[in-house]
Amino acid sequence: MKQGGELPWWIASIGVALGIVLLWQVAADRGWVSPIFLPGPDRALAALREGFAAGGDLTLHVTTTIEHMLYGWVLASVIGIALGALIGSSRRARDYLGLTLEFIRPLPASAIAPVAIAFLGLSQPMVLAVIAFGSVWPTLLATAHGVASVEPRLIEVARALRLSRLQVMFKIALPNAVPDILAALRYGLTVALILAVVGEMLAGQEGLGHRIILAARSFRSPDLFAGVILLGLIGFTSNALLAVAERRLLRWQGR
Amino acid sequence: MRFPRGLVVPLLALAAAEAAMRLSGLESDSIAPPSAIARAFATALADGTLLQATGETLGAAAAGLGLGGGAGLLLAIALGLSPALARLMRVPVDAFRPIPSVALIPIALLAWGFGFPMEIAIVSFACFWPMLIIGQAAIAGIEPRLLEVARVLRLSLPARIGKIVLPAALPRLFVAFRLATAVSLIVAVTVEITTNPLGLGYGLMQAQQALEPDRMFAFLLWLGLVGWGLNALLLLAQRRLFGRAGWVAEEVR
């Protein structure tokens, strides 16, 4: 429920953000920080414009990164939900696999990159493999948890109605897991973006990750900042879109 | 005592891998039999490289956690206690937060070159956010009655923070700290894998590039163990320190 007084605060907050940008501009103009690694916002924006203009390559790189992120994330989500549902619904599976999953969970996903490189070389499949590996765990664990934690009373209702195992999975267990799954999907997308950047930095072909490392090596800081800003935008937009979808799908929670 | 079920799958997998590699007589640049991995692990342990790399990674992670986490905590206290300040900072926070910390690696590289400062800077940035976001929620969620008590007793600001605010929010702050710690390790390793030539991440990449899969997997498994161990340690600490309060804090998150 929005109070009438929220709008002024929003405007003031935007003002603070603009103030920070202004400070940034001043710092760059006055040379407080070397322009080699802190270009002013004006130069960063110029680099953005040039990059998207006719001869520029930003469109290609942005598209590549978004594709990497989405393909890897979708693949990971499908696998994660399927496996998670299987594991969550079977007490034996949980007993046998629990420890293994516990061990894999805290492993930095990027650490799988050298292994992926060993098997797939510096290629697109390698990038996708790294992204998928990192994004699968949040979804898998959340699905398993959601499926395993159905309200016991609902299980009895299912027994009283004599629902088949398949019906219980699709009408009760999975819907029960949806809130957890949606949160995990949102987190998984963040991970996917990070790993897309990591993969691109390593594979050295296309994508914003590669582009910004290249810009750093050539000391072209406006291009570098342009890329970073774009990555921030991709992260922001994808998260916001999922948040909207999440709110719509969870209308029944009565918030 | 019954054999723990959780160990069955890993042990079977190891045994199967060992058997498969031995029987096929395969010499590979990508995988190695578990026995070779164990030997590589022992070697790396003995000649000090493993421990040195671990020290480097954990050192960078800890420094970043302290700097970034500390800054995040300070801002969390400020924003948590002052709703006005929190509302003012919403847009800047929402604008900077989605920037993936890895995206800042090239910038840090330009500024500081290879080495510790650059890695610590990135880890700091990454650890700042969980401490800020969760910490702010923890502080803002303190029982208002306690803050009124502080006002009535006319405590100075430092006293208020030290005697009332921090202790009251401590269980949830610890949860934030646990998350930030996990992030610090993950980001440190990521920086090492992509660019920085030190620590466990670099060790992993080196082993892969030198086509030494046994050493690579040894480092990987060790990294997994370190991550898991760190997490388990903090979880234990949380249970000892906070008991039931800690469980409630987890739920609310």
Add this chain to the structure above:
Amino acid sequence: MRPQAPPLIGFEGVSLSLGGRLILDDIRLSIARQEFLCVVGSSGCGKTTLLRLAAGLLRPDTGQVTYAGNAVTGPAREVAVVFQDYGRALLPWRSAAGNVSLALEAAGVPRAERGPRIAALLERVGLAHAADRYPAQLSGGMQQRLQIARCLAQEPSVLLMDEPFGALDAMTRQSLQDEILRLVEASGNTVLFVTHDLEEAIYLGDRVVAMRPNPGRIAEVFDIPLPRPRHQLATREDPEFLRLRRALFDFIQEEER
């Protein structure tokens, strides 16, 4: 008094232990077709366990539970269960209509037929206007009515109700009591109604079974020869009602001692 008929549900020397404790000891009871049987007793007397045995959710250690002459081996379509914690027995992610639909889906009713049947059922319990609302948006009384609607969707012969109005306020409880009587009168269901509220038991039932704990067994059975239809005021002032109320209260007092 309801017409005499062969028993629909029977407990023949039923005993059950759970977790090492004897919960029910040698229960012998028969419930006639279209009878409204109430079960009362202090906590721990096993009345909920009794109901769950009739539902087929539990199997007895000795003796058997029968339905229409056959042993009960599991939940049956003809036997519907209304739980006390209605909030946890409804699917929070489905609308009211969706929740009723679950029972029809379970019974394999074709999609085209479901809509009209759901509408009719919601109409019967007075929730037609709330068909698209989610449980979180319904009051406690409405949620319980929704659960009842879902049970009626099974077209059951028997309603097993486990303290269904226990979590509701007095006014809602009274209106739901009358609604249940109305529904049961119209559909001719047999009802096993567990409650801790003695007056409710007398008001609703044809017979009241009083149980005694540790271990749970049937202590006494009271006939309720009050005329139907029952009225909240008239029936409760009927001298026979007051006599039964006294008898039941005295009985419980004795038990507590």
